[in-house]
Amino acid sequence: MKQRFYYCPKCGGKLEYRKQANFLRLTCISCSYIFYENPVVGVAAIVLNRDNKILLGQRNAGQYTGLWCIPCGYLEYNEDVYDGAKREFKEETNLDIEIIKVYTVQSNFHDPERHTVGIWFLAKPITFDIKARDDLQEVAYFDFSHLPPLAFPTDRVVLDLLKQEIGTGKLNY
Numbered sequence: 001m002k003q004r005f006y007y008c009p010k011c012g013g014k015l016e017y018r019k020q021a022n023f024l025r026l027t028c029i030s031c032s033y034i035f036y037e038n039p040v041v042g043v044a045a046i047v048l049n050r051d052n053k054i055l056l057g058q059r060n061a062g063q064y065t066g067l068w069c070i071p072c073g074y075l076e077y078n079e080d081v082y083d084g085a086k087r088e089f090k091e092e093t094n095l096d097i098e099i100i101k102v103y104t105v106q107s108n109f110h111d112p113e114r115h116t117v118g119i120w121f122l123a124k125p126i127t128f129d130i131k132a133r134d135d136l137q138e139v140a141y142f143d144f145s146h147l148p149p150l151a152f153p154t155d156r157v158v159l160d161l162l163k164q165e166i167g168t169g170k171l172n173y
Helices: 081-093 153-168
Strands: 015-020 023-028 040-047 054-059 072-074 097-108 116-125 136-142
Touching (some): 054 081, 081 116, 081 136
Antiparallel strands (some): 015 023
16 A cells, blocks of 8 residues: 555654554554545536436546546535535536436546545536536537547446436436
């Protein structure tokens, strides 16, 4: 296991991995504080149009530039997950949405520096002035049979689930 943190946030002492409850956990050798390396929470909203095409955004920065994703972002520390999904979707697409329900929750392991847990919500737009903003350079609706290159492998899992449910008429939306 590659160590990512070296100093205790409580006392500044050195952190090292020690076995605690069958897990290796970063532990301060000075004050015994356990530094839990918990996943970061991401939120995404799934918006389908009347033709069951999905709204995707093309990334405009970083290693995923030019690739597409379900509009998403990180939850802020003191933010409700539903509010976070609405905020992130607004920041990236300019659309206000109504959350219908949680669609799926998945672990994301595509970034070796950060384990994330994603929550994908089914949502409906309540405003319609769509514009790519923030982390996106373009937004567009896509048919599930003609998806663009995707940034995140977990989006592929979610899109495959959606495609299957739409095809069998089981999507409750």
